[in-house]
Amino acid sequence: MGNKESQSFRQLFMGLSIVLAGAGLIWGTILTCRGGDWIKTGFQLFTEAGAGLSLTWKLDGLTVFFLFILLLGQGLSSLYALGYLKEYQDKNKSLWPFLINWFLFLASMFGVLLADDGFTFLLSWEMMSLFSFFLVLYEHEDPQNRKSAYIYFVMTHVATVLLTTAILYLYALTGSFAFEAWAKAVPTLSTSQLNLIFLAFFIGLGTKAGFVPFHIWLPYAHSAAPSPVSALMSGVMVKVALYLFIRLVWLTLGPGPVWWGWLFLLVGALSAIVGILSASVQSDLKKLLAFSTIENVGILGIALGSAFLARSWNNSWAMNLAFVAFFWHTIQHMLFKSLLFMGAGNIIQATHTRNMERLGGLLKRMPKTGFGALIGIIGITALPPLGGFWGEFMLFQSLWVNTAHLANGWSKVFLPLSIGVLALVGGLSIATFVKWFGISFLGQARSTVAEKAKEAHPVQYITPLIVGGLAVLSVLWPSAILALINLPLSVLRTGDVLGISSALGTPLNLSSTYLILLILLTVIVIVLSKRGIRRVTATWNCGGPLTPSLQYTAGGLTNPIRVLFTKVLGSHRHVEGDFAGTQYTLRSLTYEGKLKEVFEYSFYRPAIGGLIWLSSHIRKLQAGSIHLYLAYLLVTVIVVLILGR
Amino acid sequence: MIGISDNELNLVLLVLLVSGLIMVYSARVKNALNWWTLQTVFVSLLLIAEGYHNHAIEVIIFGVLLLVAKAGVIPILLRRVLKESKTEWVGEIYLKRALSLVFAGGLTLIAYEVTEPLMALHSGYRNGLAVAFALIFYGLLLMMARKVAIVQVLGILLIDNGIFLAGFFLTQGMPLLVELGAAFDILVGIVIIGILSKQMLENYDSLNVDHMRSLKG
Numbered sequence: 001m002g003n004k005e006s007q008s009f010r011q012l013f014m015g016l017s018i019v020l021a022g023a024g025l026i027w028g029t030i031l032t033c034r035g036g037d038w039i040k041t042g043f044q045l046f047t048e049a050g051a052g053l054s055l056t057w058k059l060d061g062l063t064v065f066f067l068f069i070l071l072l073g074q075g076l077s078s079l080y081a082l083g084y085l086k087e088y089q090d091k092n093k094s095l096w097p098f099l100i101n102w103f104l105f106l107a108s109m110f111g112v113l114l115a116d117d118g119f120t121f122l123l124s125w126e127m128m129s130l131f132s133f134f135l136v137l138y139e140h141e142d143p144q145n146r147k148s149a150y151i152y153f154v155m156t157h158v159a160t161v162l163l164t165t166a167i168l169y170l171y172a173l174t175g176s177f178a179f180e181a182w183a184k185a186v187p188t189l190s191t192s193q194l195n196l197i198f199l200a201f202f203i204g205l206g207t208k209a210g211f212v213p214f215h216i217w218l219p220y221a222h223s224a225a226p227s228p229v230s231a232l233m234s235g236v237m238v239k240v241a242l243y244l245f246i247r248l249v250w251l252t253l254g255p256g257p258v259w260w261g262w263l264f265l266l267v268g269a270l271s272a273i274v275g276i277l278s279a280s281v282q283s284d285l286k287k288l289l290a291f292s293t294i295e296n297v298g299i300l301g302i303a304l305g306s307a308f309l310a311r312s313w314n315n316s317w318a319m320n321l322a323f324v325a326f327f328w329h330t331i332q333h334m335l336f337k338s339l340l341f342m343g344a345g346n347i348i349q350a351t352h353t354r355n356m357e358r359l360g361g362l363l364k365r366m367p368k369t370g371f372g373a374l375i376g377i378i379g380i381t382a383l384p385p386l387g388g389f390w391g392e393f394m395l396f397q398s399l400w401v402n403t404a405h406l407a408n409g410w411s412k413v414f415l416p417l418s419i420g421v422l423a424l425v426g427g428l429s430i431a432t433f434v435k436w437f438g439i440s441f442l443g444q445a446r447s448t449v450a451e452k453a454k455e456a457h458p459v460q461y462i463t464p465l466i467v468g469g470l471a472v473l474s475v476l477w478p479s480a481i482l483a484l485i486n487l488p489l490s491v492l493r494t495g496d497v498l499g500i501s502s503a504l505g506t507p508l509n510l511s512s513t514y515l516i517l518l519i520l521l522t523v524i525v526i527v528l529s530k531r532g533i534r535r536v537t538a539t540w541n542c543g544g545p546l547t548p549s550l551q552y553t554a555g556g557l558t559n560p561i562r563v564l565f566t567k568v569l570g571s572h573r574h575v576e577g578d579f580a581g582t583q584y585t586l587r588s589l590t591y592e593g594k595l596k597e598v599f600e601y602s603f604y605r606p607a608i609g610g611l612i613w614l615s616s617h618i619r620k621l622q623a624g625s626i627h628l629y630l631a632y633l634l635v636t637v638i639v640v641l642i643l644g645r
Numbered sequence: 646m647i648g649i650s651d652n653e654l655n656l657v658l659l660v661l662l663v664s665g666l667i668m669v670y671s672a673r674v675k676n677a678l679n680w681w682t683l684q685t686v687f688v689s690l691l692l693i694a695e696g697y698h699n700h701a702i703e704v705i706i707f708g709v710l711l712l713v714a715k716a717g718v719i720p721i722l723l724r725r726v727l728k729e730s731k732t733e734w735v736g737e738i739y740l741k742r743a744l745s746l747v748f749a750g751g752l753t754l755i756a757y758e759v760t761e762p763l764m765a766l767h768s769g770y771r772n773g774l775a776v777a778f779a780l781i782f783y784g785l786l787l788m789m790a791r792k793v794a795i796v797q798v799l800g801i802l803l804i805d806n807g808i809f810l811a812g813f814f815l816t817q818g819m820p821l822l823v824e825l826g827a828a829f830d831i832l833v834g835i836v837i838i839g840i841l842s843k844q845m846l847e848n849y850d851s852l853n854v855d856h857m858r859s860l861k862g
Contacts, residue, residue, distance in 0.1 A: 634785035
């Protein structure tokens with residue numbers, strides 16, 4: 001397709017996507033504002049033939065919440081893609097694979113959210129995996145991207161095997177695919193059966209969500225995909241997997257034993273720590289963001305764990321808090337992570353590198369992108385004025401309320417530890433994003449590509465600013481978001497637990513007040529600093545010339561973290577000095593630092609090695625000798641005849 | 646199907662079994678082929694005799710067809726392939742002729758063992774079924790322990806005879822159409838194998854199936 005044609009198709013398709021998303025949002029808002037019983041009980045669509053015979057769909061409050069996120073993500077990412085795809089068009093790369101898979105990917109996510117039976121769910125789920133795989137593979141010219149996509153493909157299929165097994169097992173036990181029928185039959189199942197199904201769901205969905213240790217595909221796939229796709233995958237697809245935890249585990253499998261909650265909490269805490277630690281030492285612009293997604297999924301996992309524990313301890317107060325924190329953080333993370341991926345996309349298009357060691361000084365050259373990214377960073381590191389803070393704050397509260405209501409015992413010892421984990425993660429995430437922003441945007445350019453960088457296409461910096469605006473709006477007008485969060489809560493609330501309003505009461509309604517105070521404070525600071533004396537001089541550098549090599553490197557900035565957590569990160573370094581005669585005169589110094597994907601090396605590599613070893617031994621059966629094959633035949637015939645006697 | 650007397654039946658069965666054993670033991674492909682032809686003639690004769698005793702004209706017709714198609718056409722086709730490939734010896738591999746005969750004896754015992762519960766009937770038929778299974782086993786043994794592709798074909802033919810006999814004794818007369826189909830099937834199979842062995846000759850210049858190892862992926 002020609003360049004002109006390509007341009008019109010890009011505008012047509014992405015415009016259509018934006019319009020559809022906008023229309024869906026408006027229509028959905030009108031529909032939900034009108035209210036009705038369907039939010040709680042669900043509204044079934046096209047289900048005449050019933051589950052198993054036709055695809056069945058259902059719309060309820062929980063779905064509406066995630067549909068909102070999906071539509072918002074769709075609209076924003078499409079708007080961004082409108083600008084981002086221009087580069088491919090200029091390179092004369094065919095846009096068809098992108099445009100078609102983009103739509104199909106979005107449609108399949110709608111399918112997963114609306115599915116009301118196991119079969120429909122699996123079908124849409126597989127489509128979602130497949131089309132996102134194609135999108136990750138869009139820049140297939142780079143062998144590294146092909147490898148990333150392949151890892152994603154394999155991992156997601158292993159996960160689907162488990163999901164399929166669990167769903168078929170449930171079908172065998174209940175004779176139906178419908179979620180409702182499962183929920184009804186669950187009380188009749190034994191604990192071990194439930195545990196098995198739960199574990200299969202946990203691993204299957206956890207892989208897609210990016211829980212450690214099933215996360216290894218995520219940093220590869222999210223960084224290899226084109227930036228709008230990364231934004232959509234990180235912001236929305238991961239949340240779809242979390243939605244299914246609520247739909248399939250919370251609502252269908254029911255309360256379950258206490259250890260389910262502990263598992264969520266433990267895996268969540270592990271993901272949060274491993275995610276942020278790995279993120280802090282990355283020097284790849286997008287890989288860092290991908291690891292940060294793992295961290296945030298971990299935080300959401302802790303919230304789910306807290307909710308599960310509160311449910312089994314009958315602590316409705318903590319449960320509501322945990323869920324409000326969960327949904328709030330889901331929205332906020334979607335906004336901020338999309339924003340940051342868009343910022344990263346702008347940098348990549350401007351410099352054609354993802355390596356932070358080659359960036360620097362971009363704030364002067366790309367001020368608008370930089371401003372957008374700054375908003376995203378304040379949000380994602382959970383600094384107070386923006387929404388990231390409020391979500392984590394409520395999560396702290398939920399964990400604390402959970403702990404406070406416990407009788408003395410081991411649980412009371414371990415639960416506060418997760419609060420400590422959350423605090424550690426918060427601190428590390430600030431270090432991480434200071435590095436992300438500081439190394440790429442501040443200081444001097446570390447390479448010529450960074451020096452020659454130019455501000456991106458207007459759409460590409462306006463979209464992040466829109467996202468940032470929405471994030472600010474969500475804090476200024478929290479009651480709108482809370483009304484949205486109320487929708488899934490009305491589905492999840494079982495009977496006579498405490499009213500949601502009491503759980504929501506204090507902290508969030510006050511947030512706007514806090515924000516007004518903060519704005520006043522900022523204004524005062526600005527006014528005061530304007531009046532003060534400013535001196536503009538050259539940076540003092542002990543008298544020597546100021547060169548880019550005097551700055552911190554991306555690796556150096558977070559080196560303390562890397563040294564502290566050597567075991568977790570699997571880092572090792574090698575310093576080699578070239579001395580001239582004595583050890584006091586140094587000619588040159590080379591530093592080589594390496595990071596090992598610990599989980600990849602300690603778990604996946606041995607597992608794959610074992611599989612290959614086993615296959616090579618099994619392969620001996622297939623020696624290629626006809627005589628051997630015939631011998632198998634003879635032995636088989638005899639054995640069958642003897643057994644069949 | 647009380648037609649042929651026990652003695653006649655046992656005699657035919659003896660011929661079938663012994664011809665099978667001789668095929669396993671034979672050193673030249675041509676001999677094995679001749680013995681197979683003899684065996685097939687006797688299978689057809691068994692069918693014709695059965696039809697004669699039961700006054701079932703279609704069984705007789707089928708027996709005659711079998712005689713012509715299997716004992717007539719197939720040996721001619723195979724002999725042509727033999728001549729073209731200048732194959733003479735069966736090419737022992739894994740098992741020498743004497744040892745394979747011992748194995749064949751063991752397989753005969755197994756055949757009697759596995760057919761024991763299948764036929765609590767007439768002693769003649771009981772033997773017949775056991776011989777049928779023994780022939781199937783011989784065929785597999787022959788294919789397994791010989792190198793030359795033509796011997797593999799003979800193994801298949803031996804198995805086919807065995808299956809035919811087993812069907813004959815178990816069902817006591819399958820519909821004519823099924824039997825015809827089965828016979829036609831093996832005929833087509835042999836034609837295809839003839840073509841394939843020509844291909845093999847062109848590629849490897851011999852009919853040694855060991856060359857097929859290079860096809861392994």
